[in-house]
Amino acid sequence: MDFGGMSCNFKLMLFASFLATGLLATGCGGQRFQTPNIDSQYRKMLELQQQRSNFSKEERELEKRLPEGSPELYERLGDGYLGQGNQAMAFIEYSKALRVDPKRLSARQKIGYLLLKRDMYAEAFKEFDAVVTAQPKNAGALQGKATALLHMNRLDDARQVLSAAIEAEPALWQAHILSGIIHDRKKEFGPATEAYRKAISINPKSALAYNNLGISHYALGNYRQSAEALLTALNLDPSSKKTYNNLGLALFRMNMYEDSLEAFKKGGDEASAYNNVGVLYLKDGQHEKAIAAFEKAIELKPSYYVTAQSNLEKARAALKADKGPFPGSPCQLPAN
Template identity: 35%
Template sequence: MKGMNWIVKGSSVVLTLAFLAGCASTPAGPDSDFSGLYSGKSDLTFSTLMPIESAAEGIARGDAARARGELDQAIFEYIRTLELEPNNPESFYKIGAINLQKEELTKAHTAFQSALENDPDHAGALEGMGLVLMQMRQPERARIVLEKAVSLDPKLGKAHNALGILADLRGDFGRAAEHYNDALMLSPLSARLQNNLGYSHYLSGEWDLAERAYLAALNVDPWHQRAWRNLGQLYTRQERYDEALEVLTEVMSEAEALNTMGYICMSGERLEDAEKFFTRAAQASPSYYVTANENLEQVRRLIAKSGS
Protein backbone atom coordinates (compact mmCIF):
# COMPACT_ATOMS: atom_id res chain seq x y z
CA MET A 1 0.00 0.00 0.00
CA LYS A 2 1.40 3.41 -0.96
CA GLY A 3 2.10 5.96 1.73
CA MET A 4 0.17 9.18 2.19
CA ASN A 5 1.80 11.02 -0.69
CA TRP A 6 -0.70 13.86 -0.45
CA ILE A 7 1.49 15.70 2.09
CA VAL A 8 3.48 18.19 0.00
CA LYS A 9 6.70 19.24 1.69
CA GLY A 10 7.75 22.88 1.67
CA SER A 11 4.28 24.34 1.27
CA SER A 12 4.32 27.87 -0.13
CA VAL A 13 1.77 28.80 2.55
CA VAL A 14 4.15 27.78 5.32
CA LEU A 15 7.06 29.65 3.64
CA THR A 16 4.97 32.78 3.29
CA LEU A 17 3.91 32.64 6.93
CA ALA A 18 7.49 32.10 8.03
CA PHE A 19 8.51 35.22 6.13
CA LEU A 20 5.78 37.23 7.87
CA ALA A 21 6.64 35.96 11.33
CA GLY A 22 9.08 38.81 11.90
CA CYS A 23 6.36 41.45 11.48
CA ALA A 24 3.58 39.94 13.58
CA SER A 25 2.81 43.28 15.22
CA THR A 26 1.18 44.41 11.95
CA PRO A 27 -1.43 41.78 11.13
CA ALA A 28 -1.73 41.17 7.41
CA GLY A 29 -5.28 39.82 7.45
CA PRO A 30 -7.11 37.58 5.00
CA ASP A 31 -6.73 39.98 2.06
CA SER A 32 -2.93 39.82 2.00
CA ASP A 33 -0.89 36.64 1.64
CA PHE A 34 -3.46 34.10 2.82
CA SER A 35 -5.61 33.69 -0.26
CA GLY A 36 -4.91 29.97 -0.11
CA LEU A 37 -6.67 29.78 3.25
CA TYR A 38 -9.46 32.33 3.14
CA SER A 39 -12.27 33.72 1.04
CA GLY A 40 -14.76 36.00 2.69
CA LYS A 41 -15.09 39.52 4.02
CA SER A 42 -12.31 42.05 3.44
CA ASP A 43 -9.81 42.47 6.27
CA LEU A 44 -11.05 46.09 6.51
CA THR A 45 -14.13 44.60 8.16
CA PHE A 46 -11.97 43.55 11.10
CA SER A 47 -9.68 46.61 11.24
CA THR A 48 -11.08 47.75 14.58
CA LEU A 49 -10.30 44.49 16.39
CA MET A 50 -7.79 44.69 19.20
CA PRO A 51 -4.37 43.15 18.47
CA ILE A 52 -3.54 39.79 20.00
CA GLU A 53 -0.63 39.17 22.32
CA SER A 54 -0.25 35.42 21.80
CA ALA A 55 -1.32 32.54 19.59
CA ALA A 56 -3.37 31.14 22.46
CA GLU A 57 -5.30 34.41 22.66
CA GLY A 58 -5.90 34.39 18.90
CA ILE A 59 -7.17 30.82 18.98
CA ALA A 60 -9.48 31.64 21.89
CA ARG A 61 -10.86 34.64 20.01
CA GLY A 62 -11.31 32.54 16.90
CA ASP A 63 -13.13 29.86 18.85
CA ALA A 64 -15.46 32.45 20.36
CA ALA A 65 -16.22 33.96 16.93
CA ARG A 66 -16.90 30.52 15.49
CA ALA A 67 -19.26 29.71 18.37
CA ARG A 68 -21.19 32.89 17.49
CA GLY A 69 -21.40 31.78 13.87
CA GLU A 70 -19.03 34.53 12.68
CA LEU A 71 -16.92 32.25 10.52
CA ASP A 72 -15.00 34.90 8.57
CA GLN A 73 -13.90 36.61 11.76
CA ALA A 74 -12.90 33.24 13.22
CA ILE A 75 -10.59 32.55 10.27
CA PHE A 76 -9.20 36.09 10.57
CA GLU A 77 -8.31 35.45 14.21
CA TYR A 78 -6.72 32.08 13.44
CA ILE A 79 -4.63 33.66 10.69
CA ARG A 80 -3.40 36.28 13.16
CA THR A 81 -2.15 33.43 15.35
CA LEU A 82 -0.14 32.14 12.40
CA GLU A 83 1.56 35.52 12.10
CA LEU A 84 2.84 34.92 15.63
CA GLU A 85 3.40 31.17 15.33
CA PRO A 86 3.72 30.23 11.64
CA ASN A 87 3.93 26.50 12.36
CA ASN A 88 0.94 26.22 14.68
CA PRO A 89 -0.92 23.09 13.48
CA GLU A 90 -4.01 23.83 15.57
CA SER A 91 -4.58 27.14 13.78
CA PHE A 92 -4.27 25.50 10.38
CA TYR A 93 -6.63 22.72 11.52
CA LYS A 94 -9.27 25.17 12.71
CA ILE A 95 -9.06 27.17 9.47
CA GLY A 96 -9.45 23.92 7.55
CA ALA A 97 -12.47 22.88 9.60
CA ILE A 98 -14.28 26.16 8.87
CA ASN A 99 -13.45 26.01 5.17
CA LEU A 100 -14.79 22.46 5.09
CA GLN A 101 -17.97 23.69 6.78
CA LYS A 102 -18.22 26.42 4.11
CA GLU A 103 -17.58 23.79 1.40
CA GLU A 104 -14.40 25.59 0.33
CA LEU A 105 -12.69 22.29 -0.40
CA THR A 106 -9.46 23.57 -1.97
CA LYS A 107 -8.84 25.97 0.90
CA ALA A 108 -9.73 23.29 3.44
CA HIS A 109 -7.28 20.90 1.75
CA THR A 110 -4.52 23.53 1.87
CA ALA A 111 -5.11 24.23 5.56
CA PHE A 112 -5.29 20.58 6.64
CA GLN A 113 -2.19 19.80 4.60
CA SER A 114 -0.28 22.60 6.33
CA ALA A 115 -1.46 21.33 9.73
CA LEU A 116 -0.20 17.84 8.92
CA GLU A 117 3.16 19.12 7.69
CA ASN A 118 3.69 20.54 11.16
CA ASP A 119 2.07 17.62 13.04
CA PRO A 120 1.59 14.43 10.96
CA ASP A 121 -0.34 12.85 13.85
CA HIS A 122 -2.90 15.62 14.30
CA ALA A 123 -6.02 13.43 14.46
CA GLY A 124 -8.46 16.25 13.78
CA ALA A 125 -6.57 17.39 10.69
CA LEU A 126 -6.41 13.80 9.46
CA GLU A 127 -10.17 13.49 9.89
CA GLY A 128 -10.72 16.77 8.06
CA MET A 129 -8.39 15.78 5.24
CA GLY A 130 -10.19 12.45 4.88
CA LEU A 131 -13.56 14.20 4.63
CA VAL A 132 -12.18 16.58 2.00
CA LEU A 133 -10.75 13.69 -0.02
CA MET A 134 -14.13 11.94 0.09
CA GLN A 135 -15.83 14.99 -1.37
CA MET A 136 -13.08 15.18 -3.97
CA ARG A 137 -14.00 11.62 -4.98
CA GLN A 138 -10.76 10.02 -3.84
CA PRO A 139 -12.15 7.19 -1.69
CA GLU A 140 -9.02 5.08 -1.27
CA ARG A 141 -6.86 8.00 -0.16
CA ALA A 142 -9.68 9.12 2.13
CA ARG A 143 -9.89 5.67 3.70
CA ILE A 144 -6.15 5.56 4.47
CA VAL A 145 -6.22 9.00 6.12
CA LEU A 146 -9.43 8.36 8.07
CA GLU A 147 -8.20 5.02 9.38
CA LYS A 148 -5.08 6.71 10.70
CA ALA A 149 -7.26 9.38 12.30
CA VAL A 150 -9.41 6.90 14.25
CA SER A 151 -6.32 4.87 15.22
CA LEU A 152 -4.99 8.02 16.90
CA ASP A 153 -8.34 9.11 18.32
CA PRO A 154 -11.17 6.52 18.35
CA LYS A 155 -13.65 9.25 19.39
CA LEU A 156 -13.79 10.93 15.98
CA GLY A 157 -17.43 10.35 15.08
CA LYS A 158 -17.33 12.03 11.66
CA ALA A 159 -14.40 9.84 10.68
CA HIS A 160 -16.24 6.68 11.73
CA ASN A 161 -19.33 7.73 9.78
CA ALA A 162 -17.21 8.46 6.70
CA LEU A 163 -15.44 5.11 7.01
CA GLY A 164 -18.85 3.45 7.22
CA ILE A 165 -19.92 5.12 3.97
CA LEU A 166 -16.68 4.09 2.28
CA ALA A 167 -17.12 0.50 3.48
CA ASP A 168 -20.67 0.46 2.07
CA LEU A 169 -19.35 1.68 -1.28
CA ARG A 170 -16.95 -1.24 -1.52
CA GLY A 171 -19.57 -3.74 -0.30
CA ASP A 172 -17.99 -4.43 3.11
CA PHE A 173 -21.26 -4.10 5.02
CA GLY A 174 -20.03 -5.76 8.19
CA ARG A 175 -17.21 -3.25 8.53
CA ALA A 176 -19.61 -0.42 7.68
CA ALA A 177 -21.94 -1.41 10.52
CA GLU A 178 -19.00 -1.48 12.93
CA HIS A 179 -18.06 2.09 12.05
CA TYR A 180 -21.65 3.35 12.26
CA ASN A 181 -22.06 1.71 15.65
CA ASP A 182 -18.77 3.22 16.83
CA ALA A 183 -20.08 6.62 15.76
CA LEU A 184 -23.42 5.98 17.49
CA MET A 185 -21.61 5.19 20.72
CA LEU A 186 -20.34 8.77 20.56
CA SER A 187 -23.60 10.33 19.27
CA PRO A 188 -26.47 8.00 20.22
CA LEU A 189 -29.12 10.59 19.31
CA SER A 190 -27.98 11.09 15.72
CA ALA A 191 -30.79 10.41 13.24
CA ARG A 192 -28.29 10.69 10.40
CA LEU A 193 -26.15 7.88 11.79
CA GLN A 194 -29.15 5.64 12.43
CA ASN A 195 -30.33 6.25 8.87
CA ASN A 196 -26.88 5.44 7.47
CA LEU A 197 -26.78 2.24 9.53
CA GLY A 198 -30.24 1.34 8.26
CA TYR A 199 -29.26 1.87 4.65
CA SER A 200 -26.17 -0.29 5.15
CA HIS A 201 -28.37 -3.09 6.51
CA TYR A 202 -30.73 -2.57 3.57
CA LEU A 203 -27.88 -2.96 1.09
CA SER A 204 -26.73 -6.15 2.80
CA GLY A 205 -30.26 -7.63 2.70
CA GLU A 206 -30.79 -7.46 6.48
CA TRP A 207 -34.13 -5.78 6.12
CA ASP A 208 -35.38 -6.33 9.67
CA LEU A 209 -32.30 -4.55 11.01
CA ALA A 210 -32.73 -1.83 8.40
CA GLU A 211 -36.31 -1.18 9.50
CA ARG A 212 -35.25 -1.04 13.13
CA ALA A 213 -32.55 1.53 12.36
CA TYR A 214 -34.84 3.71 10.22
CA LEU A 215 -37.48 3.74 12.96
CA ALA A 216 -34.78 4.65 15.49
CA ALA A 217 -33.76 7.57 13.25
CA LEU A 218 -37.36 8.78 13.06
CA ASN A 219 -37.79 8.39 16.79
CA VAL A 220 -34.91 10.83 17.20
CA ASP A 221 -35.98 13.15 14.39
CA PRO A 222 -39.55 12.71 13.09
CA TRP A 223 -38.77 15.16 10.25
CA HIS A 224 -35.78 13.27 8.85
CA GLN A 225 -36.84 13.09 5.21
CA ARG A 226 -34.17 10.64 4.08
CA ALA A 227 -35.20 8.11 6.73
CA TRP A 228 -38.87 8.36 5.66
CA ARG A 229 -37.88 7.84 2.02
CA ASN A 230 -35.61 4.92 2.84
CA LEU A 231 -38.29 3.29 5.00
CA GLY A 232 -40.78 3.67 2.15
CA GLN A 233 -38.31 2.09 -0.24
CA LEU A 234 -37.82 -0.82 2.16
CA TYR A 235 -41.57 -1.40 2.57
CA THR A 236 -42.05 -1.28 -1.20
CA ARG A 237 -39.30 -3.84 -1.71
CA GLN A 238 -41.02 -6.02 0.91
CA GLU A 239 -44.36 -5.59 -0.91
CA ARG A 240 -45.83 -3.89 2.15
CA TYR A 241 -47.49 -1.42 -0.16
CA ASP A 242 -50.06 0.16 2.16
CA GLU A 243 -47.35 0.89 4.73
CA ALA A 244 -45.02 2.17 2.02
CA LEU A 245 -47.61 4.64 0.76
CA GLU A 246 -48.36 5.82 4.29
CA VAL A 247 -44.68 6.35 5.01
CA LEU A 248 -43.79 8.07 1.74
CA THR A 249 -46.70 10.52 1.95
CA GLU A 250 -45.11 11.87 5.12
CA VAL A 251 -42.53 13.61 2.91
CA MET A 252 -44.10 13.84 -0.57
CA SER A 253 -47.43 14.06 -2.36
CA GLU A 254 -49.51 10.96 -2.98
CA ALA A 255 -48.79 11.12 -6.71
CA GLU A 256 -45.03 11.36 -6.14
CA ALA A 257 -45.20 8.51 -3.60
CA LEU A 258 -47.07 6.27 -6.03
CA ASN A 259 -44.65 7.12 -8.82
CA THR A 260 -41.71 6.37 -6.49
CA MET A 261 -43.21 3.02 -5.57
CA GLY A 262 -43.72 2.26 -9.26
CA TYR A 263 -40.09 3.03 -10.01
CA ILE A 264 -38.88 0.80 -7.15
CA CYS A 265 -41.09 -2.03 -8.40
CA MET A 266 -39.85 -1.54 -11.96
CA SER A 267 -36.23 -1.64 -10.75
CA GLY A 268 -37.04 -4.87 -8.94
CA GLU A 269 -38.65 -6.31 -12.08
CA ARG A 270 -42.11 -6.44 -10.51
CA LEU A 271 -43.54 -4.95 -13.66
CA GLU A 272 -47.26 -5.54 -13.06
CA ASP A 273 -47.05 -3.79 -9.69
CA ALA A 274 -45.06 -0.97 -11.29
CA GLU A 275 -47.75 -0.54 -13.95
CA LYS A 276 -50.42 -0.34 -11.27
CA PHE A 277 -48.59 2.37 -9.29
CA PHE A 278 -47.70 4.48 -12.33
CA THR A 279 -51.36 4.36 -13.39
CA ARG A 280 -52.51 5.48 -9.95
CA ALA A 281 -49.86 8.25 -9.91
CA ALA A 282 -51.12 9.62 -13.22
CA GLN A 283 -54.69 9.60 -11.92
CA ALA A 284 -53.76 11.19 -8.60
CA SER A 285 -52.41 14.49 -9.91
CA PRO A 286 -52.68 16.34 -13.24
CA SER A 287 -49.24 17.87 -12.58
CA TYR A 288 -47.77 14.38 -12.35
CA TYR A 289 -49.62 13.05 -15.38
CA VAL A 290 -46.79 13.41 -17.91
CA THR A 291 -44.07 11.93 -15.69
CA ALA A 292 -46.18 9.01 -14.53
CA ASN A 293 -47.40 8.26 -18.04
CA GLU A 294 -43.86 8.27 -19.43
CA ASN A 295 -42.94 5.72 -16.75
CA LEU A 296 -46.11 3.79 -17.53
CA GLU A 297 -45.20 3.56 -21.21
CA GLN A 298 -41.73 2.36 -20.30
CA VAL A 299 -42.96 -0.37 -17.98
CA ARG A 300 -45.53 -1.54 -20.56
CA ARG A 301 -42.73 -1.89 -23.10
CA LEU A 302 -40.82 -4.00 -20.61
CA ILE A 303 -43.91 -6.15 -19.95
CA ALA A 304 -44.40 -6.67 -23.66
CA LYS A 305 -40.75 -7.54 -24.12
CA SER A 306 -40.79 -10.05 -21.24
CA GLY A 307 -43.85 -11.76 -22.73
CA SER A 308 -42.45 -12.06 -26.23
Protein backbone atom coordinates in the same frame (compact mmCIF):
# COMPACT_ATOMS: atom_id res chain seq x y z
CA MET B 1 -37.30 -4.07 17.16
CA ASP B 2 -37.89 -7.49 15.67
CA PHE B 3 -40.18 -8.11 12.70
CA GLY B 4 -39.42 -11.82 12.69
CA GLY B 5 -42.29 -14.16 13.44
CA MET B 6 -44.94 -11.44 13.26
CA SER B 7 -48.17 -12.01 11.43
CA CYS B 8 -48.79 -9.72 8.47
CA ASN B 9 -51.67 -7.97 10.25
CA PHE B 10 -49.61 -7.39 13.37
CA LYS B 11 -46.76 -5.91 11.33
CA LEU B 12 -49.20 -3.55 9.65
CA MET B 13 -50.64 -2.51 13.02
CA LEU B 14 -47.14 -1.93 14.36
CA PHE B 15 -46.24 0.17 11.35
CA ALA B 16 -49.46 2.16 11.70
CA SER B 17 -48.47 2.99 15.26
CA PHE B 18 -45.22 4.48 13.97
CA LEU B 19 -47.20 6.63 11.56
CA ALA B 20 -49.49 7.76 14.35
CA THR B 21 -46.56 8.92 16.47
CA GLY B 22 -45.08 10.87 13.58
CA LEU B 23 -41.96 8.76 13.15
CA LEU B 24 -42.30 8.33 9.40
CA ALA B 25 -42.08 10.63 6.43
CA THR B 26 -40.18 10.06 3.24
CA GLY B 27 -39.43 11.21 -0.25
CA CYS B 28 -37.90 9.46 -3.20
CA GLY B 29 -34.47 10.16 -4.55
CA GLY B 30 -32.73 10.88 -1.25
CA GLN B 31 -29.04 10.51 -0.67
CA ARG B 32 -27.97 7.01 0.20
CA PHE B 33 -25.15 7.43 2.70
CA GLN B 34 -25.00 10.56 4.81
CA THR B 35 -21.69 12.02 5.94
CA PRO B 36 -21.25 13.56 9.39
CA ASN B 37 -22.15 17.22 9.53
CA ILE B 38 -18.97 19.29 9.47
CA ASP B 39 -20.11 21.20 12.55
CA SER B 40 -20.55 17.98 14.53
CA GLN B 41 -17.00 16.93 13.72
CA TYR B 42 -15.72 20.04 15.44
CA ARG B 43 -18.28 20.28 18.21
CA LYS B 44 -15.70 20.60 20.97
CA MET B 45 -14.03 23.46 19.16
CA LEU B 46 -17.37 25.13 18.43
CA GLU B 47 -18.58 24.76 22.00
CA LEU B 48 -15.59 26.74 23.19
CA GLN B 49 -16.24 29.41 20.59
CA GLN B 50 -19.97 29.57 21.26
CA GLN B 51 -19.33 30.05 24.98
CA ARG B 52 -17.58 33.32 24.25
CA SER B 53 -20.44 35.27 25.80
CA ASN B 54 -19.87 33.34 29.05
CA PHE B 55 -16.20 34.28 29.45
CA SER B 56 -15.33 35.53 32.90
CA LYS B 57 -14.71 39.20 33.59
CA GLU B 58 -11.01 38.45 34.07
CA GLU B 59 -10.81 36.77 30.66
CA ARG B 60 -12.51 39.72 28.99
CA GLU B 61 -10.06 42.12 30.63
CA LEU B 62 -7.17 39.93 29.46
CA GLU B 63 -8.48 40.06 25.92
CA LYS B 64 -8.60 43.85 26.05
CA ARG B 65 -4.92 43.87 27.01
CA LEU B 66 -3.89 41.77 24.02
CA PRO B 67 -1.75 43.92 21.73
CA GLU B 68 -3.49 45.09 18.58
CA GLY B 69 -2.38 42.97 15.66
CA SER B 70 -1.44 39.97 17.81
CA PRO B 71 -2.34 36.48 16.51
CA GLU B 72 -4.11 35.73 19.80
CA LEU B 73 -6.42 38.71 19.32
CA TYR B 74 -7.17 37.87 15.70
CA GLU B 75 -7.99 34.28 16.58
CA ARG B 76 -10.26 35.33 19.43
CA LEU B 77 -12.05 37.71 17.09
CA GLY B 78 -12.43 34.86 14.63
CA ASP B 79 -13.85 32.66 17.38
CA GLY B 80 -16.37 35.35 18.19
CA TYR B 81 -17.49 35.67 14.59
CA LEU B 82 -17.71 31.90 14.20
CA GLY B 83 -19.81 31.66 17.35
CA GLN B 84 -22.18 34.20 15.77
CA GLY B 85 -22.36 32.19 12.55
CA ASN B 86 -20.39 34.76 10.53
CA GLN B 87 -18.04 32.40 8.73
CA ALA B 88 -16.73 34.99 6.27
CA MET B 89 -15.47 37.33 8.98
CA ALA B 90 -14.14 34.39 11.01
CA PHE B 91 -12.11 33.30 7.99
CA ILE B 92 -10.67 36.81 7.63
CA GLU B 93 -9.61 37.01 11.28
CA TYR B 94 -8.06 33.53 11.30
CA SER B 95 -6.17 34.43 8.13
CA LYS B 96 -4.84 37.56 9.84
CA ALA B 97 -3.66 35.42 12.75
CA LEU B 98 -1.77 33.14 10.36
CA ARG B 99 -0.17 36.05 8.54
CA VAL B 100 1.25 37.27 11.83
CA ASP B 101 2.15 33.77 13.04
CA PRO B 102 2.16 31.07 10.32
CA LYS B 103 2.87 28.43 12.99
CA ARG B 104 -0.37 29.10 14.87
CA LEU B 105 -1.88 25.66 14.31
CA SER B 106 -5.17 26.25 16.12
CA ALA B 107 -6.07 29.04 13.68
CA ARG B 108 -4.94 26.93 10.72
CA GLN B 109 -7.14 24.03 11.84
CA LYS B 110 -10.13 26.36 12.08
CA ILE B 111 -9.46 27.64 8.57
CA GLY B 112 -9.46 24.02 7.42
CA TYR B 113 -12.86 23.59 9.05
CA LEU B 114 -14.24 26.66 7.28
CA LEU B 115 -12.88 25.47 3.94
CA LEU B 116 -14.68 22.15 4.43
CA LYS B 117 -17.87 24.11 5.06
CA ARG B 118 -17.32 25.85 1.72
CA ASP B 119 -16.76 22.51 -0.07
CA MET B 120 -13.18 23.59 -0.87
CA TYR B 121 -11.77 20.16 -0.17
CA ALA B 122 -8.34 20.42 -1.79
CA GLU B 123 -7.65 23.66 0.06
CA ALA B 124 -8.95 22.20 3.34
CA PHE B 125 -6.71 19.17 2.87
CA LYS B 126 -3.62 21.40 2.65
CA GLU B 127 -4.48 23.18 5.89
CA PHE B 128 -5.18 19.99 7.84
CA ASP B 129 -2.10 18.32 6.38
CA ALA B 130 0.05 21.18 7.66
CA VAL B 131 -1.43 20.77 11.14
CA VAL B 132 -0.96 16.99 11.11
CA THR B 133 2.64 17.35 9.96
CA ALA B 134 3.35 19.40 13.08
CA GLN B 135 0.99 17.45 15.36
CA PRO B 136 0.74 13.83 14.10
CA LYS B 137 -1.66 12.82 16.88
CA ASN B 138 -4.10 15.71 16.51
CA ALA B 139 -7.27 13.63 16.13
CA GLY B 140 -9.45 16.55 15.03
CA ALA B 141 -7.03 17.58 12.29
CA LEU B 142 -6.64 13.95 11.19
CA GLN B 143 -10.40 13.61 10.92
CA GLY B 144 -10.63 16.86 8.97
CA LYS B 145 -7.92 15.66 6.59
CA ALA B 146 -9.74 12.35 6.11
CA THR B 147 -13.02 14.15 5.45
CA ALA B 148 -11.37 16.21 2.72
CA LEU B 149 -9.80 13.10 1.20
CA LEU B 150 -13.15 11.30 1.24
CA HIS B 151 -14.80 14.14 -0.67
CA MET B 152 -11.88 14.09 -3.10
CA ASN B 153 -12.61 10.37 -3.62
CA ARG B 154 -9.16 9.38 -2.38
CA LEU B 155 -10.65 6.52 -0.41
CA ASP B 156 -7.52 4.53 0.42
CA ASP B 157 -5.72 7.64 1.66
CA ALA B 158 -8.77 8.65 3.70
CA ARG B 159 -8.94 5.20 5.27
CA GLN B 160 -5.29 5.36 6.32
CA VAL B 161 -5.73 8.79 7.89
CA LEU B 162 -8.90 7.70 9.69
CA SER B 163 -7.04 4.77 11.22
CA ALA B 164 -4.55 7.24 12.66
CA ALA B 165 -7.37 9.46 13.94
CA ILE B 166 -9.10 6.56 15.67
CA GLU B 167 -5.81 5.39 17.17
CA ALA B 168 -5.23 8.89 18.54
CA GLU B 169 -8.78 9.17 19.90
CA PRO B 170 -10.79 5.90 19.89
CA ALA B 171 -13.97 7.70 21.03
CA LEU B 172 -14.11 9.78 17.84
CA TRP B 173 -17.45 8.35 16.69
CA GLN B 174 -17.66 10.48 13.53
CA ALA B 175 -14.42 8.89 12.33
CA HIS B 176 -16.04 5.46 12.58
CA ILE B 177 -18.97 6.72 10.47
CA LEU B 178 -16.55 8.03 7.84
CA SER B 179 -14.79 4.67 7.90
CA GLY B 180 -18.13 2.96 7.29
CA ILE B 181 -18.84 5.22 4.32
CA ILE B 182 -15.51 4.28 2.77
CA HIS B 183 -16.37 0.59 3.18
CA ASP B 184 -19.77 1.22 1.59
CA ARG B 185 -18.28 3.01 -1.39
CA LYS B 186 -16.00 0.04 -1.89
CA LYS B 187 -19.04 -2.26 -1.59
CA GLU B 188 -17.61 -3.76 1.60
CA PHE B 189 -20.99 -3.74 3.29
CA GLY B 190 -20.20 -6.20 6.07
CA PRO B 191 -17.25 -4.18 7.43
CA ALA B 192 -19.36 -1.05 6.94
CA THR B 193 -22.01 -2.34 9.36
CA GLU B 194 -19.25 -3.05 11.90
CA ALA B 195 -17.97 0.52 11.60
CA TYR B 196 -21.45 2.00 12.09
CA ARG B 197 -22.10 -0.26 15.09
CA LYS B 198 -18.85 0.95 16.62
CA ALA B 199 -20.00 4.55 16.15
CA ILE B 200 -23.33 3.66 17.77
CA SER B 201 -21.58 2.03 20.73
CA ILE B 202 -19.83 5.35 21.33
CA ASN B 203 -22.79 7.60 20.53
CA PRO B 204 -26.11 5.70 20.78
CA LYS B 205 -28.02 8.87 19.85
CA SER B 206 -26.51 9.22 16.38
CA ALA B 207 -29.38 9.04 13.90
CA LEU B 208 -26.79 9.32 11.15
CA ALA B 209 -25.05 6.12 12.22
CA TYR B 210 -28.35 4.22 12.34
CA ASN B 211 -29.36 5.54 8.91
CA ASN B 212 -26.13 4.39 7.31
CA LEU B 213 -26.30 1.07 9.15
CA GLY B 214 -29.77 0.57 7.70
CA ILE B 215 -28.57 1.25 4.18
CA SER B 216 -25.64 -1.14 4.51
CA HIS B 217 -28.06 -3.85 5.64
CA TYR B 218 -30.26 -2.97 2.66
CA ALA B 219 -27.31 -3.46 0.32
CA LEU B 220 -26.69 -6.87 1.92
CA GLY B 221 -30.33 -7.84 1.38
CA ASN B 222 -31.01 -7.80 5.13
CA TYR B 223 -34.24 -5.84 4.77
CA ARG B 224 -35.62 -6.55 8.24
CA GLN B 225 -32.40 -5.37 9.91
CA SER B 226 -32.41 -2.39 7.56
CA ALA B 227 -35.93 -1.39 8.62
CA GLU B 228 -35.06 -1.81 12.30
CA ALA B 229 -32.03 0.48 12.03
CA LEU B 230 -33.91 3.06 9.97
CA LEU B 231 -36.82 3.14 12.42
CA THR B 232 -34.34 3.77 15.23
CA ALA B 233 -32.80 6.59 13.20
CA LEU B 234 -36.23 8.14 12.69
CA ASN B 235 -37.01 7.85 16.36
CA LEU B 236 -33.86 9.89 17.02
CA ASP B 237 -34.41 12.35 14.17
CA PRO B 238 -37.98 12.40 12.80
CA SER B 239 -37.11 15.27 10.43
CA SER B 240 -34.80 13.31 8.11
CA LYS B 241 -36.63 12.76 4.84
CA LYS B 242 -33.65 10.89 3.42
CA THR B 243 -34.01 8.31 6.16
CA TYR B 244 -37.75 8.09 5.58
CA ASN B 245 -37.07 7.44 1.92
CA ASN B 246 -34.66 4.65 2.79
CA LEU B 247 -37.25 3.12 5.11
CA GLY B 248 -39.86 3.17 2.35
CA LEU B 249 -37.51 1.22 0.12
CA ALA B 250 -36.72 -1.33 2.84
CA LEU B 251 -40.40 -1.88 3.59
CA PHE B 252 -41.14 -2.40 -0.09
CA ARG B 253 -38.50 -5.13 -0.18
CA MET B 254 -40.20 -6.74 2.82
CA ASN B 255 -43.35 -6.93 0.66
CA MET B 256 -45.05 -4.42 2.95
CA TYR B 257 -46.31 -2.48 -0.05
CA GLU B 258 -49.04 -0.45 1.61
CA ASP B 259 -46.71 0.50 4.43
CA SER B 260 -44.06 1.54 1.94
CA LEU B 261 -46.63 3.74 0.21
CA GLU B 262 -47.59 5.37 3.51
CA ALA B 263 -43.94 6.06 4.28
CA PHE B 264 -43.46 7.76 0.91
CA LYS B 265 -46.61 9.82 1.52
CA LYS B 266 -45.20 11.11 4.79
CA GLY B 267 -42.11 12.41 3.04
CA GLY B 268 -43.75 14.19 0.15
CA ASP B 269 -47.31 14.03 -1.05
CA GLU B 270 -49.69 11.33 -2.18
CA ALA B 271 -48.94 11.78 -5.88
CA SER B 272 -45.17 11.45 -5.49
CA ALA B 273 -45.70 8.44 -3.22
CA TYR B 274 -47.68 6.61 -5.90
CA ASN B 275 -45.05 7.49 -8.49
CA ASN B 276 -42.33 6.13 -6.19
CA VAL B 277 -43.99 2.78 -5.58
CA GLY B 278 -44.82 2.64 -9.28
CA VAL B 279 -41.13 2.89 -10.10
CA LEU B 280 -40.36 0.07 -7.67
CA TYR B 281 -43.14 -2.12 -9.10
CA LEU B 282 -41.79 -1.38 -12.57
CA LYS B 283 -38.27 -2.34 -11.56
CA ASP B 284 -39.61 -5.65 -10.20
CA GLY B 285 -41.52 -6.41 -13.38
CA GLN B 286 -44.95 -5.95 -11.78
CA HIS B 287 -46.12 -3.91 -14.74
CA GLU B 288 -49.86 -3.82 -14.10
CA LYS B 289 -49.36 -2.56 -10.54
CA ALA B 290 -46.85 -0.03 -11.82
CA ILE B 291 -49.34 1.26 -14.40
CA ALA B 292 -52.06 1.60 -11.75
CA ALA B 293 -49.70 3.52 -9.46
CA PHE B 294 -48.57 5.93 -12.18
CA GLU B 295 -52.17 6.56 -13.28
CA LYS B 296 -53.08 7.33 -9.67
CA ALA B 297 -50.18 9.79 -9.40
CA ILE B 298 -51.37 11.63 -12.51
CA GLU B 299 -54.96 11.67 -11.25
CA LEU B 300 -53.96 13.09 -7.87
CA LYS B 301 -51.62 15.78 -9.14
CA PRO B 302 -51.86 16.94 -12.75
CA SER B 303 -48.71 19.04 -12.26
CA TYR B 304 -46.91 15.75 -11.67
CA TYR B 305 -47.96 14.65 -15.15
CA VAL B 306 -44.59 14.83 -16.93
CA THR B 307 -42.71 12.54 -14.54
CA ALA B 308 -45.52 10.09 -13.91
CA GLN B 309 -46.59 10.03 -17.57
CA SER B 310 -43.06 9.18 -18.66
CA ASN B 311 -42.93 6.32 -16.18
CA LEU B 312 -46.41 5.19 -17.21
CA GLU B 313 -45.36 4.94 -20.84
CA LYS B 314 -42.35 2.84 -19.85
CA ALA B 315 -44.57 0.51 -17.81
CA ARG B 316 -47.05 0.09 -20.66
CA ALA B 317 -44.24 -0.59 -23.12
CA ALA B 318 -42.69 -3.17 -20.79
CA LEU B 319 -46.05 -4.87 -20.25
CA LYS B 320 -46.74 -4.98 -23.96
CA ALA B 321 -43.32 -6.35 -24.83
CA ASP B 322 -43.25 -8.60 -21.75
CA LYS B 323 -39.54 -7.92 -21.36
CA GLY B 324 -39.40 -8.15 -17.59
CA PRO B 325 -38.27 -5.49 -15.13
CA PHE B 326 -37.36 -2.07 -16.42
CA PRO B 327 -33.67 -1.56 -15.61
CA GLY B 328 -33.74 2.05 -14.47
CA SER B 329 -35.25 3.64 -11.39
CA PRO B 330 -35.13 7.23 -10.14
CA CYS B 331 -35.89 5.87 -6.68
CA GLN B 332 -32.92 3.55 -6.41
CA LEU B 333 -30.51 4.38 -3.61
CA PRO B 334 -27.63 6.42 -5.04
CA ALA B 335 -24.11 5.05 -4.77
CA ASN B 336 -23.12 7.62 -2.16
